[in-house]
Amino acid sequence: AQKVTQAQTEISVVEKEDVTLDCVYETRDTTYYLFWYKQPPSGELVFLIRRNSFDEQNEISGRYSWNFQKSTSSFNFTITASQVVDSAVYFCALTNYGGATNKLIFGTGTLLAVQP
């Protein structure tokens, strides 16, 4: 069975602090994809990053960085120098490579509140 766990329900930081959102996943598949989505109060899910299981290189995009470690089944997301606009719910998601559908398995999300 596939499962995504985001143990942090809510995180509150002050602007300019760094913050890391944790994601742990379970899958029996050897080939899979991991994602992070941002959900602002407006409701739509905004794609942030996709990572396949063969690529363990860490990635940096501006203030965002991602740390993928297969050995610990984790795909953590760090925001450097957080801003108020980063306040949102962040979801980690998983999909296998060989499925018949484009189904995503989501975690329960982490609500990030960045205080000015």
Add this chain to the structure above:
Amino acid sequence: DAGVTQSPTHLIKTRGQHVTLRCSPISGHKSVSWYQQVLGQGPQFIFQYYEKEERGRGNFPDRFSARQFPNYSSELNVNALLLGDSALYLCASSLRGQRPGVEKLFFGSGTQLSVL
């Protein structure tokens, strides 16, 4: 270009009623997926449609049904509403309905359904 559009944005129904939610994919996209997001949880996969055919279904009762029209828009129908059906219903579209690792899913802002 317009993104994924969903209507209505908010809806209030009473137990036992029927509801129809609508989704228009991004122009050129042929696949539509539906997700249910209960408050405090991550989205859960309900259906995927591609070229008017059901490609997959999540673990939802038969009260949930959907269809896709020749213009690729889609309707999600829920019969005999229960209090537990209260949720944000998200629609996502993609070009060819391939796995999210291959092509990106684009989400709408959702329909907030409240069942009283």
